[in-house]
Amino acid sequence: MKQRPVWLYILGITGLWHLGRGALPDAAIFIAATIILELDHRGVHRFRYKRLTITRFTLAFSASVAFVLLTFSQRYGVIDWLVLSAIAVFVYLETWHTDSRRDRPQSQSLKRSIIVWSTLLVILGCIELSAYILARAHGGDDQHFPTITVLIDPSLEQYFGRAVFAALWLFLGLRLLRPRVMRDLT
16 A cells, blocks of 8 residues: 555544544544545545636636635634635645646655645644643633634734735635646736
């Protein structure tokens, strides 16, 4: 059997973490993703499809709708959950298709990019985990040991902050997924 992708471990641990802290919707998403990718990896069922064919207009329109909904819908509400779920499906279909480049040799710049982003994510994850554990160990003291969420939540309570965050999040996500499309859009 091929070596298991590291993302399976990361998704699984993240799902169990969310389950342990009582965030059941988040846990369900990460655990479901882990199961789907594990079944695909083992060859039990292939969950890979043809690469999406999306026009620039469709992508820009969809991102605009997601931006408006994420900005003006109730935080943690049904609409937020549906938009984020739709984005998750899009990301899955865009990254896990049959003609993906996983088996091709990687360029040096791609290898460096993977190392830099992975290192950054591990560092941020460790900071977040440390702050969470320290806050819980001190009776839920989020003031002295704030997580990243606690730090950005006040700005997300206002529409302007949510708009800035949603625009930045969508732009960076699209930039990571579809650099050619984003180059054509800008």
